[in-house]
Amino acid sequence: MxxxxxxxxxxxxxxxxxxxxxxxxxxxxxxxxxxxxxxxxxxxxxxxxxxxxxxxxxxxxxxxxxxxxxxxxxxxxxxxxxxxxxxxxxxxxxxxxxxxxxxxxxxxxxxxxxxxxxxxxxxxxxxxxxxxxxxxxxxxxxxxxxxxxxxxxxxxxxxxxxxxxxxxxxxxxxxxxxxxxxxxxxxxxxxxxxxxxxxxxxxxxxxxxxxxxxxxxxxxxxxxxxxxxxxxxxxxxxxxxxxxxxxxxxxxxxxxxxxxxxxxxxxxxxxPLLRENRVYQADWLLRFYRFSLDEIVTPEAPDLDLEVDPKLGYALRNPQAFPVDINRADYEMILRVPGIGVKSARKIVSARRFQRITWDNLKALGVATRRARYFISCPGLTAAPDWDTPRLRSELIAPASRPLESPQLSLFG
Structure with a gap:
């Protein structure tokens, strides 16, 4: 025994x-x-x-x-x-x-x-x-x-x-x-x-x-x-x-x-750790970012893009929704901006009650500006060039081959 x-x-x-x-x-x-x-x-x-x-x-x-x-x-x-x-x-x-x-x-x-x-x-x-x-x-x-x-x-x-x-x-x-x-x-x-x-x-x-x-x-x-x-x-x-x-x-x-x-x-x-990570990210969008399922995947396009996270994928597929005016858009739309998380979105909505939010303010509020700059407008931010999905994709794409040890924690940085 x-x-x-x-x-x-x-x-x-x-x-x-x-x-x-x-x-x-x-x-x-x-x-x-x-x-x-x-x-x-x-x-x-x-x-x-x-x-x-x-x-x-x-x-x-x-x-x-x-x-x-x-x-x-x-x-x-x-x-x-x-x-x-x-x-x-x-x-x-x-x-x-x-x-x-x-x-x-x-x-x-x-x-x-x-x-x-x-x-x-x-x-x-x-x-x-x-x-x-x-x-x-x-x-x-x-x-x-x-x-x-x-x-x-x-x-x-x-x-x-x-x-x-x-x-x-x-x-x-x-x-x-x-x-x-x-x-x-x-x-x-x-x-x-x-x-x-x-x-x-x-x-x-x-x-x-x-x-x-x-x-x-x-x-x-x-x-x-x-x-x-x-x-x-x-x-x-x-x-x-x-x-x-x-x-x-x-x-x-x-x-x-x-x-x-x-x-x-x-x-x-x-x-399939990368796929697992993408599914976790999509789950996060459903639970905390107010996305509906058909905005992430559909029966006609049933699999997540392994090269980009699903939030960025949504933005690239919907150029008509961007850029988002940080000083006018509602909370739900700000949540859809790549590089802006739940905490940062709440800080933006709270802070703009007292002042106009500028590009420098966004950096201080914890926004991932390298990613967000292509999808927003605000004072101090040079207007992005005309939308070009392949160009944006190549500039923002994350390495798809790197193993992910903690997929639950690697979300939308």
């Missing part, structure tokens, strides 16, 4: 393929002299607003799985060393790592062993033990297992800050090809239940202050980029619907990592 340290080595390595972990949105304060505090903190090597990097214990409960999904390292037919923790082992690891200041929370997923309910029950028991027996108030993110009962999902939401049901493959036909034992209904059903239950209990707390908090950091999911022939439009159309209908806090994207030879998935030498 493997030791705990051997299990940790196996199950921490297997967990690295899951990108859908974050602690944003949770406010679980320490109480009754307990352990941990997720108030104002992030998790999973994320960055807080003040730039601090924080971490978590990110492991699988087990890499034994009854499914044979072509894209998954833990699939039934893959020849890997198998291991499983006990509930007490996960609890002890979490507490010991926390006391040594190595982590600030727990991200717990698992292969599906025996059944969905059997797996979900173990994950819930870990969270329940940490909360009730050890008074652990740190961040807990649990993977919600498709097909698990509503009772178990409800209990998980009472103990975990965030739950995530990973969709992985962006369309039903592709899912049937690479994971024929799964179906979209089993994935979307728990998402809908968790969303509705959270809304119900939030409303209940408005009337009854003692009503339990449920999944305070919401839910997230993961989509794999490049494990199927689905286009960027299909990926982003699904994500856009999840944000609007299931009220997901975050959709994470993971470039397909080739793990074994299988004719159901593409034969690639490396993950």
């Amino acid at each position: 493997a030791s705990v340290s051997e299990k940790l080595s196996i199950l921490a390595d297997a967990a690295k393929y899951d990108a859908s972990c974050s602690s944003s949105g949770s406010k679980r304060a320490n109480k009754d002299k307990g352990l941990g505090n997720s108030d104002g903190m992030g998790i999973c090597h994320s960055y807080t607003e003040d730039g601090r990097c924080v971490s978590l214990l990110k492991i699988l409960f087990s890499n034994v799985c009854i499914y044979d999904c072509a894209y998954c390292v833990s699939r039934r037919s893959n020849d890997v060393q198998r291991a499983s923790f006990t509930v007490q082992e996960v609890v002890a690891l979490t507490l010991n790592f926390y006391r040594r200041n190595f982590i600030e929370g727990l991200f717990l997923s698992s292969g599906i062993f025996k059944s969905a309910d059997a797996t979900m029950e173990k994950l819930v028991r870990v969270a329940r033990t940490l909360r009730n027996e050890h008074n652990f108030n740190g961040y807990i993110h649990i993977k919600a297992i498709p097909g698990a009962s509503e009772d178990l999902l409800h209990e998980a939401g009472l103990y975990a800050d965030r739950l995530s049901v990973n969709i992985e493959i962006p369309s039903e036909p592709s899912l049937q090809k690479v994971a024929p034992e799964k179906n979209y209904s089993d994935i979307i059903t728990p998402m809908n239940f968790l969303s509705e239950e959270r809304i119900r209990l939030v409303d209940e707390r408005k009337v009854i202050r003692s009503a339990p908090r449920f999944m305070p950091a919401g839910q997230s999911t993961q989509l794999i980029v490049g494990a199927s022939p689905d286009s960027d439009w299909q990926i982003l159309n699904l994500a856009d619907g999840l944000y609007k209908q299931q009220k997901l806090k975050r959709v994470y994207y993971s470039g397909y990592v080739p793990i074994a030879t299988d004719d159901r998935v593409p034969s690639v030498s490396a993950p």
